[in-house]
Amino acid sequence: MAKIIDGKHISQEIKDELKQEVAALKASGRECALAVIQVGNDLASSVYVRNKKKACEYIGIRSLSYELDENTSEDELLALIDKLNADSSVHGILCQLPLPKHMDEDKVIKRISPEKDVDGFHPQNVGALVIGQKGFVSCTPAGIIQLLKRSNIQMEGKHCVVIGRSNIVGKPMALLMLRENATVTICHSRTRNLKELCKEADILIVAIGKPQFITADYVKEGAVVIDVGIHRDKNNKLCGDVKYDEVEPVASAITPVPGGVGPMTIAMLMHNCVEAMKMYS
Numbered sequence: 176m177a178k179i180i181d182g183k184h185i186s187q188e189i190k191d192e193l194k195q196e197v198a199a200l201k202a203s204g205r206e207c208a209l210a211v212i213q214v215g216n217d218l219a220s221s222v223y224v225r226n227k228k229k230a231c232e233y234i235g236i237r238s239l240s241y242e243l244d245e246n247t248s249e250d251e252l253l254a255l256i257d258k259l260n261a262d263s264s265v266h267g268i269l270c271q272l273p274l275p276k277h278m279d280e281d282k283v284i285k286r287i288s289p290e291k292d293v294d295g296f297h298p299q300n301v302g303a304l305v306i307g308q309k310g311f312v313s314c315t316p317a318g319i320i321q322l323l324k325r326s327n328i329q330m331e332g333k334h335c336v337v338i339g340r341s342n343i344v345g346k347p348m349a350l351l352m353l354r355e356n357a358t359v360t361i362c363h364s365r366t367r368n369l370k371e372l373c374k375e376a377d378i379l380i381v382a383i384g385k386p387q388f389i390t391a392d393y394v395k396e397g398a399v400v401i402d403v404g405i406h407r408d409k410n411n412k413l414c415g416d417v418k419y420d421e422v423e424p425v426a427s428a429i430t431p432v433p434g435g436v437g438p439m440t441i442a443m444l445m446h447n448c449v450e451a452m453k454m455y456s
């Protein structure tokens with residue numbers, strides 16, 4: 176039976192550590208603030224934004240909420256970001272993704288000051304990660320590193336296969352695993368021998384975006400399996416990219432969906448906010 180990597184528990188541990196730190200900072204007169212921007216009313220995004228605000232409240236971070244209409248122009252959004260960039264009482268800014276189709280996501284991300292980019296999406300922060308310098312790291316991959324560390328799973332020398340090459344998850348994930356001295360293979364939609372490569376993984380990180388795609392025959396006996404996917408199955412139940420019931424008996428450790436990687440994304444966002452205040456205010 177695999178060890179279940181409990182993201183809910185580990186994220187709670189991180190939030191509790193942050194709550195203490197924030198209380199101490201408050202006692203010395205420093206209050207941390209995060210601006211959360213949502214454009215439109217995508218249902219899933221509303222859930223994530225609500226959970227981010229709840230986490231802020233729990234930890235003691237002030238959250239400023241900007242709920243913009245679906246038809247807001249890109250210029251209006253950029254003007255709001257400019258205003259928040261200039262506001263020294265705001266330490267972190269995030270735009271919930273995806274943005275509506277008429278907006279250029281890259282342009283919007285680039286407009287957020289790198290010093291307030293607590294999502295770690297700005298090219299300057301991504302570049303810092305590439306060359307091993309300090310900067311904000313994308314929250315989902317940073318959360319996966321915490322899940323592994325806090326579950327005492329060694330990364331050094333292990334073969335880590337990452338499926339997915341998005342800017343938000345796959346690429347930063349591969350760089351972080353490299354930083355931990357793992358040997359890293361990145362697979363994607365054009366990879367020819369996906370199953371064979373996955374079967375070689377000691378640590379398999381799945382961000383393929385296809386519900387229950389990874390079955391037991393992709394997984395080496397005793398591998399650690401991290402599932403980044405989040406979907407609804409035909410019964411409207413949450414599921415990941417991994418066929419959990421089939422893969423769990425083969426793996427030595429596995430993340431569930433829900434309750435695995437997802438909650439860590441929010442915990443690491445909170446971590447980045449506190450770091451933003453400590454580093455730049």
Ligand SMILES: Nc1nc2c(c(=O)[nH]1)N[C@@H](CN(C=O)c1ccc(C(=O)N[C@@H](CCC(=O)O)C(=O)O)cc1)CN2
Nearest residue numbers: 223269270271272273294314433434435436437438440
């Ligand atoms: N600006 C950003 N946009 C998006 C990010 C991001 O990091 N920054 N990531 C995702 C969505 N996301 C955070 O924003 C996110 C996804 C999932 C979860 C989560 O806790 N999932 C739960 C299930 C929640 C539910 O649907 O009931 C779980 O897996 O247990 C948190 C955050 C895209 N956009």
